[in-house]
Amino acid sequence: MRSSFKQCFGLLLISVLLLSLFFAWSPGSLSVVDIRPKLRGQIDIILEEKIQNIISGYDVAHRLAQNTCMCLADEETFRLPFSNLLFPRVWAHNISLAFLESHPDPSGVQRHRAQEYSKFQERSYSPADVLIVAEANSPLQYPTQGVEVRPLKTIIIPGLGLKEETGSKIKHTVYLTATLGTFDVAATVERVSVEGQGEKHMILSSPLLSALNRQLKFVTYTNTVFHPKTADTVQFSTDVHQSFFTIKVGHGTLPKLYNSGYQSEYNISALVTIATKTFLRYDKLKDLIDSIRQYYPTVTIVIADDNEHPQPVTGPHIDHYIMPFGKGWFAGRNLAVSQVTTKYVLWVDDDFIFTAKTKLEMMVDILEKTTLDLVGGAVREVTGYAATFRHTMSVEYGGEEGDCLHIRTGYHHVIEGFPNCVVADAVINFFLARTYKVQGGFNPRLARHGHLEFFIDALGSLHVGSCSDVIVSHASKIIPPWSKTESQKSYDKFRYSFSNADNDVHKEDFYFKNRFKCMTSH
Structure with a gap:
């Protein structure tokens, strides 16, 4: 009995020793690294104290923004017909109030948003963004920037x-x-x-x-x-x-290059793919394709289609993708753009019509010669007016309640060498973009409308321009009610009727995803 016990104890001891050796020699156990996000270390605290010491005692420091932005509307001093067109008035929208007053658990969603924002800050924090001031008369010599290690x-x-x-x-x-x-x-x-x-x-x-x-x-x-x-x-x-x-x-930034072949002039078929989304408007889509083929017979056209009863759309250089019924505009954009293999993608609505002024070569030229990621054109309506829909946007940082979004009609400045082109933050729904910069960039939750939301999400990552001399025509929307087809009536029902669910998605998008508390705009 005692001999058996000694044998079992000996085997157990040997097993423990072997397991210890195995884990000691295991490559995965050589080092353990904490990769949890970290916001601030001791060095960051020292830096903050030094900056506060530098600016303390100056009255101007107390007048700087203190992360308490406010959205204020212009007072309406007088009311005249078309006064908003002649004298644009800034309006303000309290996003927090609009979202929280209809939410079943406002305090709970506020806590959830605060937690998500804290995690986002931890993930996006970089010590390279911390302000460092080199104080005068220091005997220390050191590199101020440009030091990198893999x-x-x-x-x-x-x-x-x-x-x-x-x-x-x-x-x-x-x-x-x-x-x-x-x-x-x-x-x-x-x-x-x-x-x-x-x-x-x-x-x-x-x-x-x-x-x-x-x-x-x-x-x-x-x-x-x-x-x-x-x-x-x-x-x-x-x-x-x-x-x-x-x-x-x-790691170094890997380039994303497109082999379009050597060319002395722009080969639009090799450089550009045209993408569109269609729903209940096959007649308009046909007109669009016919107009494209008049000027660009070999450019690939990618079509995302979420009709309930899809019809075949065939022809050379056409890729037609069928989606589940009613998936929506942005989901269709993501699908269409995801299939583009050329350097640039041109987005058009399915009721646009190419004309002699729809010169894609001009849009390619500005993207090839500038740092722009996306350039919009102009859309000529049936009235003859060519709209560019240029806007500037800025985010003013706020406190715990969220930030303020400010949208204004206009642009930042004209682009040197391109007198008809300007830099803006949002442009018309007719634009040419670098493909890799916009792939997957459209929120599929936004089904019926949300063009401006794409540019809000892209603020800070997309360099946007607009050129007024590249023009596409818009099919007429002036149709007498008694002459509308069943298809047109169905389209209007989907396009222009917004349910409470659609409105709630937009409120949540601004309040929770973008963490805005209010917005102002013309």
Whole structure:
């Protein structure tokens, strides 16, 4: 009995030892890294205190924005026919009130939004965005920007130095502190003491300033926390002075290139795909296709179709995709644009008509020669007026209740070299865009309307322009009620009747997804 117990105990002991060795040798257990989002570290707190000390005592600092934006409408001083057209008045919309008053659990959704926003801030935070001020008369020399390292790789930090006068001290000492990596030296210099090699905090000292500065030329930084795109804020200091600089950590940006073939002139068929969404308007779609073929016979046309009873749309260079019934405009946009393989995609409504003034070459030219991501044209209505729908937008930061969105009719400035083109934030529903910049960018929850919402979501990521000399015509919408077909009546019913559910989606989109509390506009 005792012999059996000893054998079992021996087998158990051996098993434990083998398991311990296995986990010790397992590659996955060599290092454990906390990749949870972090908002602020000790270095960030020190930086904030230094900035507050710099601006304290100046009255102007108290007059700056304090994250308490307000949306105020213009007072209506007089009322005349068409006064809003002649003298545009700013109106204000309280998004928080409109959304919360109809929500069954307003306090609960407020808490949920606050939690989601906090997580978003953690994910999007980058130490490279923290304000760093290099104070005057510091003897420390360091790189202010342009230092980058690939994730988990090593670099030599350029430009480190100390400019104290020779012989002013018995011993010269500098300190380096990091958060996401460690320091080391690529080579050692005589009469220099180095402590903390391979750690986040390293001390270098020497009685000879020249030796210390030579050693600083060999200081390396190794990133130890993998992240595809972030930054480490490095503290570089002496016993008296402090300085900070950032090392960007991340993979390089991979290019997205389109092989359109070498060409001395723009080959529109190789560069552009035309995308549209159709619903209950096959007659209008046919007119659009016929007009395109008159000027661009070989350009590919991608059609997203969410009709209940789809009809075949055939012809050369036409891709026709059938969707579930009534999925909506933005879902159709996402589908159509997702199938584009050319460098540029032209978005058109299915009731547009190409004319001799619909010169896609001009739109391609401005995208090829500028940094714009998207350029809109003009849409000529049956009245002869060509609309460009140019708007500027800005977000004013607010407090816990949310931010304020301000939309104004107009543009920022004219584009040099293109006198008929301007920079704006939102343009007409006829635009040419870099394909990869707009793929997947349309909110599929917005079914019947939401053109402006696309540009709101793209604010800060899309560089937008508008050219008034590229014009597409709009099929006439003036149809006597008694002459409308059943198809036209069905289309009007879907297009122009907004249910409470549709309105609730828009309210939620602004209040929760974009975290707005109010908006103003002309």
